[in-house]
Amino acid sequence: MNQPTKVVYLGSLPFDQTEQQVLEVARSVGPVVDFKLFFDQETGKPKGYAYVEYQDLETAASAVRNLNNYTMGNRNIKCSYSGRLSIEDSIAESGDGIKLPPLPLGIDLIGTSDPTELTFKVVETLEYNKLLSVLKEARSMAKTSPLAMKKLLDENPQLAYALVHAGNLTRKMSPEDINAVLDKPVANGVQNAAAKEFASLPVQAQEQIRAVCALTQNQIEQLQPAEKNMIIQLKEKYSNVVNNI
DNA sequence: GTTGAGCGTT
Numbered sequence: 001m002n003q004p005t006k007v008v009y010l011g012s013l014p015f016d017q018t019e020q021q022v023l024e025v026a027r028s029v030g031p032v033v034d035f036k037l038f039f040d041q042e043t044g045k046p047k048g049y050a051y052v053e054y055q056d057l058e059t060a061a062s063a064v065r066n067l068n069n070y071t072m073g074n075r076n077i078k079c080s081y082s083g084r085l086s087i088e089d090s091i092a093e094s095g096d097g098i099k100l101p102p103l104p105l106g107i108d109l110i111g112t113s114d115p116t117e118l119t120f121k122v123v124e125t126l127e128y129n130k131l132l133s134v135l136k137e138a139r140s141m142a143k144t145s146p147l148a149m150k151k152l153l154d155e156n157p158q159l160a161y162a163l164v165h166a167g168n169l170t171r172k173m174s175p176e177d178i179n180a181v182l183d184k185p186v187a188n189g190v191q192n193a194a195a196k197e198f199a200s201l202p203v204q205a206q207e208q209i210r211a212v213c214a215l216t217q218n219q220i221e222q223l224q225p226a227e228k229n230m231i232i233q234l235k236e237k238y239s240n241v242v243n244n245i
Numbered sequence: 246g247t248t249g250a251g252c253g254t255t
Binding site: 002007009011012015036038039040041045047048049051075080082 | 248249250251252253254
């Protein structure tokens with residue numbers, strides 16, 4: 001992985017996009033301090049890459065997260081910190097080799113005092129059917145590639161938080177369901193038993209437990225008191241299991 | 246007429 005800098009490299013840009021159009025995409029993650037789009041000096045043809053300087057590291061990090069693989073025209077553009085390593089090298093160097101699908105463009109958090117509460121509000125604006133399809137997709141991913149699901153949730157606790165609330169709003173993970181799982185006795189302090197029990201649970205229950213374990217302490221604090229206690233118990237019981245898969 | 250990987254046109 002390249003060293004974080006305020007400057008990011010944008011590559012694989014469509015040749016037919018104007019400087020203004022590329023700049024507009026760059027600005028969608030935050031204010032742009034400096035911007036350079038490169039052309040061949042002799043032919044005047046675009047080289048298909050650009051550099052964007054943001055005002056701070058946070059905005060640049062957001063660009064790397066949100067703009068890499070962003071679809072512009074008919075191409076998936078590349079976005080990484082400025083440096084010599086290729087995108088492929090960065091992925092290979094980042095360890096486990098698990099590649100995650102791109103997430104949709106994030107929303108601007110500048111000036112937000114409570115990002116967790118904002119996540120909750122965004123989830124609430126979704127229609128019931130949309131919530132169901134999001135849960136269904138998460139379940140499917142948990143089933144076909146549990147390691148990728150674990151990585152996705154570890155790296156994006158806001159997604160775990162959103163999934164827990166989606167589970168609540170659609171009554172797919174009611175407090176009663178959580179209690180039912182907790183009521184199953186497990187041999188005292190024996191991780192193996194918890195692991196076996198986890199493996200025997202329905203896939204959707206496993207997926208929800210993974211989501212719960214990915215919640216940060218701050219996010220748990222935001223929950224309703226009733227579910228908060230259950231979430232804490234769930235996390236205590238299963239976090240070692242989930243983290244050792 | 247021509248491009249698709251590119252990490253800084255001085």
